[in-house]
Each structure stands twice: as structure tokens, then as C-alpha cells.
Amino acid sequence: MKLNIAVLPGDGIGPEVTAQAVKVLKAIAMEFNHIFTFKKALVGASAINKTGNPLPEETINICKKADAVLFGAIGDTKYDNDPNAKIRPEQGLLGIRKELGLYTNIRPVIAYEDLLNKSSLKVKQIKDTNILIYRELTGGIYFGERHLSEDGNTATDTCRYSRFEIERIAHLAFKAAQSRKRKLTLVDKANVLESSRLWRRVVQEIAPQYPNVRLNYMYIDNAAMELIINPRQFDVILTENMFGDILSEEASVIVGSIGVLASASIGDKHAMFEPIHGAYTKAANKGIANPIASILSAGMLLDYFGLYDEAALVREGVDKSLKLHITTPDLNTKYDNISTTKVGDFIEDFIQNPEETNLN
Amino acid sequence: MKLNIAVLPGDGIGPEVTAQAVKVLKAIAMEFNHIFTFKKALVGASAINKTGNPLPEETINICKKADAVLFGAIGDTKYDNDPNAKIRPEQGLLGIRKELGLYTNIRPVIAYEDLLNKSSLKVKQIKDTNILIYRELTGGIYFGERHLSEDGNTATDTCRYSRFEIERIAHLAFKAAQSRKRKLTLVDKANVLESSRLWRRVVQEIAPQYPNVRLNYMYIDNAAMELIINPRQFDVILTENMFGDILSEEASVIVGSIGVLASASIGDKHAMFEPIHGAYTKAANKGIANPIASILSAGMLLDYFGLYDEAALVREGVDKSLKLHITTPDLNTKYDNISTTKVGDFIEDFIQNPEETNLN
């Protein structure tokens, strides 16, 4: 298969971890006789620094022409601490999601055997957890009108949802549930928000088309608790943009490190693959950034194009690295100084020699 | 001291748990020679059933005339599953918060020694956690305009904040931090929301008035993770309405049961005290509802009126009940069948005879 992949490394640890994912994809291409080409583009704070724009026109064009986008991370503490900044790195990420119409963000939350001890939660609590979060990604309060009054004393954000925005992601979530444990949980705040009531109404209407899927509802406050006290109750979670942002980052505590959570952002024409972690400027260029989330995002990219054996091999490589403690310091209690690159190299080696790769 | 207390038991387990809190307050009045009078009023689904209105005029009047309000819980699955309901129990709770101007909701999150094992989190993770959440309670997306389009296909909610709404609660939160570990964490989503940027700006401006308080910022998604992986980093958390709702229910996992989390809702003229848990209709009238959250809310009421010894005695009673496993089934692994009433009776006894109360 021929694939043109746009690579947007972004800020902070973005470039380091993305480099490992690219390395892994190149190894896959080699082993399976695919032709993957990579084209880099600017986004986020690094794009602001070079062009004044967090999402340059050229980046949009490169992404639109590509078969898929591999995204690193964006963000910079400089902007975080300046509530008056008009231009912000996040506009790059939100802009690309919108431009490419990536309305469905899929975030798997899997309690890996080899990481069970890393979690803040008790092992019996999380064992066998396997959740797929479907987060709406191009609507809601992220993309509604915003307003700051002339005198700067009143600020407004708008959360808007339309039926079709809910329907399209709901169908995908129901279908995902059908191929799993056939349970779908809609998370909202329908006891307060009009938009949540629309979500509940639309999902209720669609449900009869998926008679073998059990549908239940949960308020976001309650879900934030249930996710910790009983994570195994969940199969597929469907939710709006902001609640999905919160729940999925919270869910990282089940897995043991946010450094291993991957995601796929899917639209009707385009697809982008990105870790759920941020830019962690403080950790940048130290070789300590965990590349697993980015590598697993590359795995989701392969799955997306039907390259299931290839994706499985990437995941096996990751599993093996976890089992053998070839991991960055956030996860490693056995070896010191296993760097970002070293983890990438190990998984690359594994792909080239699945039988032989071992602890050397 | 003379106190007129309005009692709004509400729905589900609300009446049962509130009855225990009233029992405890009566014991306190007796022992300390106070005169507490109690006046009941309707709210929530039970008010809808009797009057068609989740917040009858009479209830508002009773609350406004009272020195304080003791609130139970509201909600009913009937309404939860009906996104088309125009009248909802929650309007009773939100209405009373607004009518009484209760803009500050204070939610303590304390890892009780005797409950450490009950938590889903590892003991070393949560030990010594003591957080005070300051949640804004009468603004934001809870109270902005809502709109459903004519055709029912587009729904809108508005999140609005004004400078004075942020200032008044921020000052209270800074002051609370001054009398504690002097750390204040503002939780928002300033990388996306205009209203969050206003929060950040206003809090930044106020900060110099509290030079001995360390102020830091955290995005809500990140906070939802940090609350679990490193809860001890927090002292006072300040946040807007919706984020506070989510974070505080999530924080219950630290304590081990949502059944022990109390809260105070404070305004310039009125104050209300309520458990953070909901109505749990399923558990109603079975004698299994945990009354501790309601009893600790009564304790916060006593504190509010400067009755510190009285409040301390209530908390001692609660501690003792936990230590001796005089707790409802949600917490109890030692004894079966300790009912809601039995827990209330035990704490009442303790207040009457702090030296003698024991396991009989």
C-alpha cells in the first residue's frame, strides 16, 4: 500500500515522540513492502514562532493532500500563563480538527497487564479494563461563539450541538459497541444542559437500530467517579467534546501513565492520529518523553487503513517493550536511562525481528 | 444561640439522611443550650408531585426567613430518562441556589484514616489528603441562556462569567488558603474558553493581595488526572460551576465513598448545607443510605455560625462511628445491617455522652 503521511510534530516533546512513531512506520513499510512517504509541517507554538500563525495555510494543504496525519503535541507554558494572548498554539490543533472535519475522536483505555502496578488505583480495581471513548471533536463549547465584552468584564462561551453532529458520531459508537461487549454509555449533563438533552434524545432515537447494544446514560459528574470506582462497567463511552476531554485524560490513571494513551481522530474524508498527552515543555529534549502513545497512534493509523497485521505487530512490539521494561523513566522501576529513542529503536528492532528481539 | 433552620429533605434518600442530621443538631442544641427550630419545606420531585412546582413559592419564603437551610437531595430516574421533560427536580436545587445567592460551594475532601482502605486508590496515594474545593455555584453554563431551535434540531447552552462573580469567590478561596497550606489552584480551560481566560485574568489580578498564597493554574482535563495521581499536591482548589461539579464528585473516590462528602453553599445573606451525593432513588427507604454526608453538612452549618466546639463534637462523633464500624453497608465490611437510623442514633448518643459511647 502507498500512503502519504503528513507529520505535524508540534511543540515540546511532540517532535521526539513523533520521530519514534515515524521510525516504527518506516520499519513496518520495509517489512510489509508498503510505500509510506512522510511530509513534515508546522503547527502550534513552533509554527507561531516561525510564521506568526499556529496553523499556516501550507500545513492545512499538506494535511488535506495526505492520506493521514500523524500529530505530535502542541502547547507552551508561555501562552498558558498569559490569558491575554490572542494567538495561541491550541488554535493550531483545534483548527486542524475543524479544517479536516475530524468529528470523532477515539481513545482506547486499556489496563495493560504489565502496567497494572503503575496505576494509582488498586490492581483488582482496574484489571481487564478495556474502554473505548468516543469523543465528539468538532462541536460543542470548543467551537461555539466566544465573546469578551468591550470593558473586558464579561466573557461568554457557547455550547451548541445539532442533531446531525450527534447522529454521525453516535452511529460510529453504536457500531463499535456491536463489535465489542455491546454496551454503550452516553455521558452528559442532561439534568442541566439543553445540549445534553438533545444528545440524549438523538441517541435514544437511534438506539432501536442497534437492538443488540445495551444503552445507558450517566451524568458527567457521576461518570468521573464511576470511571475510577468501577471502570470495568464500561465498554464504549460516547460523549461530547469537553466531557470527553476531561474523561479521557482522567482515564489515563487506569492505564498508569498518560504517556501510553493513543487516539484516532476520524472524519468523512480525513484522519489524524495523536497521543492524548500534551507538549510537556519541561520534559522536552531530555530523552525522557514516553513515545508509546505516539507509536500506538501510528498503530491506530495502520488499523484505519485495514493493515491489521501491521498494527498488531506494532502493538506486540509495545507489549514486549513493557514486558521487558524497555520503557522511559515514567514507567520504569527496573532500569535507569532508557531514552525515548531507545524505546523507539527497540520496537523498530522487534518489527524487523519479532522472534529474536530481546534484552540487549 | 437561636437558629431557625429550614429543612428541605427532597427526594430519594434525602429525607432519611436529613432526619439523622436533624437528630444530631437537636442533640447539639440540648447539650450546648441552644435553641434550634426546624421548619420543613418541599423541593424537587416530591414538590413536583404535590404542587407541580419543583420549588414552590412557600419553600423560597421559608428558606429566606431561615438562618440556614439544611438540604437533602433531589432527582428522580423518571426525569433522568426523559429528555423532553419541561419541569425537572433539578430546577428546585438550582433555583434555590440562585434565589438565595449561594455563589460559593465549599466541598472538603479529606482522606479519613479509618476509610483509607475503602478507596479505589492505593493507600499511599491518598493518605493525608486534605483538599478544599471552592466551586462557583450560581453562574456559568448552569445559569446561562438555553435554547432549543423550533425544529428541535439544535440546542444551545451559554457559559457566561462576569468579573464580580469571579472576584467574590476568589477572595474567599484565597482567604481559605491563608488559613491552610497557603496554596491555591485555579482549575479552568483557559487554552480554549474565553470565560476561563477571564477567570485566570481576574484571579491573577487579585493574587498580589494575598502574597503568602502560592497560586497555580491547571487545565480541567489535567486536573481530573492529577486529582487521582497526586491528590496531596492540592490545598484549595478554585473553579467554575461545571468543573467544580465534576471534580468534586470525582474527588469522592479519594475519601472512599460519596456518602461521606458534605458541602456548604454560602452567599452574602444566606447559607445552605447539603451532601454532595444525589437522591439515589434505588436506595431509598431501605435503611442503607449513608447519613454521614448530611451529618457532616450539619457540622459545617455549626461552623458557619461560629459554633466550633459543637461542630468539632459532631465530627468526633462521625470519626468514632467510622472507627467502630458503626456505618452503613457502603462502608461496612465488619457488621451487617447497620442502618441509616442506627448511625444517626450512635452519633446522637456520642454527643450526649462523649466519654461513654461504645460498641453497644
Ligand SMILES: CC(C)[C@H](C(=O)O)[C@@H](O)C(=O)O
Ligand atoms: C490542547 C487542548 C486544546 C486539547 C483539547 O482540549 O482538546 C487536548 O487537551 C486534547 O485532549 O487533545
Ligand SMILES: CC(C)[C@H](C(=O)O)[C@@H](O)C(=O)O
Ligand atoms: C443535581 C445537580 C443539578 C447538581 C449539580 O450539578 O450542581 C449536583 O450534581 C450537585 O453537585 O450538587
